[in-house]
Amino acid sequence: MKSPFRRAWTAILLGLALVLGPVSTHAAELTASPSADTLVVCPQMLRPALEPWLRFRKQQGHVIEILDTRPDSRQLRQAIRGQANRKTLRAIVLVGDAVPERFHDEVVLDAAEQRRGVDGVDGKGPAFVPAHFAAAKVNVHFGGPPRLATDNWYANLDDDPLPDVAVGRLSVKTPAQLETVVEKIIAYETSSDFSAWRRRVHVVAGVGGFGALADSLIEGSTKWLLTSAIPPQYRVTMTYGNWRSPYCPPPSRFGDHAIGRLNQGSLLWVYIGHGLPRQLDYVVAGDRSYPIFDVGDLDRVSCPHGAPIAAFLSCYAGAFDLDGDCLGEELLRRPAGPVAVIASSRVALPYGLGVLGTEMLSQTFDARCETLGEVVLKAKRRSLRTASFDMRRRTLDTIAQAISPVEATPEEERREHVDLVNLLGDPLLRIPQAKKIELDLPRRAIVGDTITVRLESPIAGEATVELVARRDRLRVPFTPRQRFEATPAALASYEETYRQANQPAYTRRSALVEPGLTEFELTLPEEAHGSCHLQVYVRGEQDFAMGSADISIRRPLQEKAPAAPDAAADGAN
Template sequence: MMRRHLSVALLLACCACAAGPGDPQEKCRAVREKVHDCLVDYCATSGDDVCRSVSTSERSLFADDAAAACAELDGRAVDDLLASDCSLVVETMRESLSGKADAPCPPYLPWCSATRGEGDGYEVRVISYDWTRATLEIVLRDLRLEGVVQGGVEYERLSIPGEGTTTTVGAPAVPVVNLLVGAPPDASAAVVTGLRTLETQSFEELLVWPYQRPARETDAAPEFARDAASYARTDPWPGGAPRVDPMAVWRNYKAVRVQLQPVRYFPAQRRLEVARRLEVEIEFRLDGSNRDVIAEGEASFAAAYDEALVNYEALRELAGPAARDGDHVRYLAIVADPLAEAVEPLLRLKEEQQLRTKRTLLGEILPERSGDPNADAQKIKDHIRAVYEAEGIEYVLLVGDVEELPMYRESVPDSWEPVVGDFWYACLAGDDLLPEVAIGRLVGKTPEEIAAQVAKITAYETGDRFAAWRQKVLLVAHRQDAPKKYTQCAESIRTAAYAAPASFVTLYGHQNHTNRELLDRIDQGVGIVNYRGHGSETAWTEWNDEDFVFGSLPSANGSLTPVVFSIACLTGRLEIEGQTLAEAMVQRPEGGAVAFLGATAPSWTLPNHDYDRHLFRAILDRGIRPIGKLSNAAAVELLTQWGFDRNAAENVKMYFWLGDPSLAVDVGLPPREPVPIGWCNTQHPQALVDRADVPAVDVFGQVWVEGLTEPPGQGPFLYVQVGYGPAGTVPVPVAGSATPAAPWVWTGAHFNLDAGNNDEYAARIRVHEPGEYSYAFRVSGDGGRTFTYCDIDGSDNGFSPDRLGRATIDPRPTLPVTNAALSWPATAATTAGAATGDLRATLALDPAAFDERLVPFVRAQIGHGPEGTLPSESADWVWSEARYQKESDGLLTYTGKLTPVDPGIRLFTFRFSQDDGATWIYADRDGSANGLALDQLGRLTVNPAP
């Protein structure tokens, strides 16, 4: 019997169709519901790749954007999908997951929204900081939900972007916020002395996903864990006070990690309470000493401090160390005696780069070997610490074979082998894992092996830092569970918004790329090769069903030597006989890699994902370029997020650099000279009709730069924006003026695809006021200092106001309200000055015209007033903002609390506005459709305070 498949091309077809006048939103919701229902039914009895790899949805609790993916769906393809049997839908999903599909991932397939980049989930504001305490305000910006089906049960996986969760296996995994707070130099401890919740929001009917047993990359998937007793509890989870870790030393500053719990879950009631804003006061315990903190190097570590310490600016103003006068040693090389001459050209280069260098022969530290690698390692560390305390060094290079210059070995629980690495050498002050110096090593037994590595490093560091190939990043991902897991991690890196541009090229194993393609990409030149997946001592294992073993195929990248991030197990396990993958790439005399970041042991999966993201954020957001400081900054971010005990800490300890720790990554550098823009245009559409605040139409522009846009992928150094202004105006300055005649608003565009020799970019124009507008693209080749403006027929014949895109922006539609009702309770009681429990109201909408993107524009308030008064007529009512909870079939639920000041009887209700309070719809118990009645308002008894 012939099996029939819905082709992925058919599933994709509806993404390209323009929205018609009928019911695209309704059909879109029907498609998503169909896919969702098919998944739930299928995964109730199956555990194959479809069920392991997909999530039913991802959305924000604060501003649900699920409908954005459906904005343009319509057409016969949707009807075909809706009419299909579930077995056919599941088979189509399997086809998409297998990588056989040539087209992009359809937006309504549930896993396609899970690869978006992540922004900051919260903001920290320093209210005050002095020698004794810090007061901080935390504003929660995002709380995300991802639907997960397990055994036919639907859970919600909660996350605050970039943060961790509670870690009790089998109990609900509730997000937490972790802060690294700078402390005075004589602080010995810190305690939380005050915690105030300033704004809360509640959500009902959420079954939160349980925390699962962590797994290393080499482990089989652990058995699903759900603790019945944890889900039966009626008290909030997590309970208890904020966690404060011991005081730590991070080179120039003291710091303490504080874990807050803004999210509380009531498992039995399936209710979530979220502190949207809270204030925390931290008191420092001072012991009068300034031990361990040094003065040197603060400026060169400032970007890392600014990223990790939430109060860095205030800390620096109050307690910033002043560097000692005079020159000091910044670079220490510890060299096996026979290799000293071979490494000398690199050390001379360091001094030319203004890194004063100290050379120490290994024989001076270890005249005799003890037979205990850790005892020898301790003597090496003692020497590093002595030079650090005397000179304030920033970098340490170890040169020699690992048998002579040992790594530190640390036993860990539940593992048959120790964690081995160089990170231990970097932690010189305090009893903590915050690193004071950056460590790298060159491995070799002979002067010739070291000389070859030194020659590559020297060529790289004296080469053209602004070469186009150095701006490119090759993202390689293992095929397992794609498009989730490793591919999802790589996509989160590629799609994140960064302060500096980078040109990403992808090779994902599930898309049937070959080892030859991987080597060809490296041979063409890339600044960074980032691999995320499984590894062994000698290979990236079965990333595309085959092992990638460097040297098994010829390669010829010559002087185009990348920095490699190998975020995988074991690829740096130097203790084996023969070459590791790290050594094979770095020790190759010509070509290969100039530096390699790898692990010595099996590493933990989820911390690896976050570590990889932190590496790129440090480069592209903070401009931290020396590789040793870059990995240290990522390690501090990971430890702050995950904590200093176990999984993340083990990962941090096992990753190390083969290479010069001061070598600078050049991805994200602005061009040395402005890149001349050869040609650009506003491609299509030439005219559009859209809606204020909730745009649904993509606009596209193209750019050509000779030598940059012709190769595959995004061309480097290009900064592309789309902008709009009043119809008939132009964004370029008029004669005799430095500014345009009319203001234009600009926003960044993202790389979309290769279009012949051009690069195509896409964006949406978000306009707040209805009206007629002109729009166009512009391109900068010098980091935004100057722009080439791009009209419809291209920039080669000038920029003409009559050749701009034309946008008609209609008013933002309002949601058609059919009823507003005070749903629960009819009566309530509280004490004067104390808050009530949650009160609830609903807003009923026409389901046929419902658009989720408009929900954030509904303003809801809860109020109370004197007996005998109507809220629509009396000025004596007191109002406060209510909170949106959920939507079901066009019914919006809101909650709020009241805190009356005086005893007595008060009436209460809710009101709703879609024009920011210009007009209101008032709710009562039998609904707004028949008008507002006194006897249908809520009744509140306010008892005197005791």
């Protein structure tokens, strides 16, 4: 028999239940583990497909808390802040597509209207995680819509202008899509392919079209940034849509080369130029225009080895909230597409993108950040600081005075781009960082000399040694083009010039090396001259290493050296 005390206590509990109503399905989320470093927002229907990722990250030592999605961004941020332990939280992972903006209120973008119903999604399914819509203040002067979609809002835990944690979105609608994305992430981090894709950076660029002065400033500064911001041991290729440039292939084949670079495999594949949600710009030559890339080319994307991180320094390629899936989302979901995408959700401006892009390069190569989310987070935080003695930022600030809207300050433009640019991918993605090779060689030499090179490798493997022209110079002479010709001979010349411009090596040799010091002789070829780099890449069985050293090569005094071709003078980035 139950005691009177127990009966009374049961009655009290039942009474409380009737007064308080049913327990919230989110009640278990109100208190997070104090040691959680990652919060995952994932709808229930996607949880099974996320399990391999959860196991993989937990095996790496991450402590993860999972939240259900919420109907709107304000409720979701409140839930995130309720869970977040600021001492330990490092990343937020949003799993699911964004609810299209038209389901939030009556403000509908023209671009969204045009694609309404493309994929039959009604915006109310359980696989959606809301985006936040921030007021646009700068890009509206260039025809941008009044609001922009951003995930950066969730990364701000204290309402100051700076994001506090890394955030990324696995933008998927179905479990099958999530399985594909998760498989790519795990394959990327566990890959035993230590071939040269890990040192490649491919850049594809359109023509600005902001006017002769602004375009000239953008081209020159882009070339300088690629030279100064990416260490010389990395191999950078350029595919540029200005037919006057040696880096322009036949315009009719420009798109083929842009996709070919994507499929070749690389650490980074970067697009600089104009963009729309589902297509990039056109290359104009004569009276014809040729598309660079659009969603119709997705079936041609196949990068089975070395899936790149794709960065779009353009408008709209990351418009993840529109009814029709944007280019960034489509590429992320491709089985052999990029492992992650960084892109803007609305109209973006050259200065704001330039500052953020430069900071991301710095965090990748100078700071050597461990994860992609850390790269984006620190780049955003640094982009909001006032430039002091940073020459790269001072150069970009000078450009801003020529091309930014007079109605906005550079600070306002930088702040808006912190919201505009989002990571479609895993913020915990580990970036492959090479071990460092130390090189000792003469800093000056004469053509034909045989020099002694000493390299100290931290690993054993096959070493590839290359003497290359400095990135802002061309290995072969180039005569600037004055007019566009579409004859077979002229187009063949475009192809060959483009190939030569992207092959900077004067000489190359391979050898097996052991950990420690290796010494060898290198004879400088007759065609080598001017500012050069000696690059070394070691491919090991379980790791990779690389390094470089500068060397200036001159011809004997009795010979008059031809003027070294300058990539900047030829209109190349």
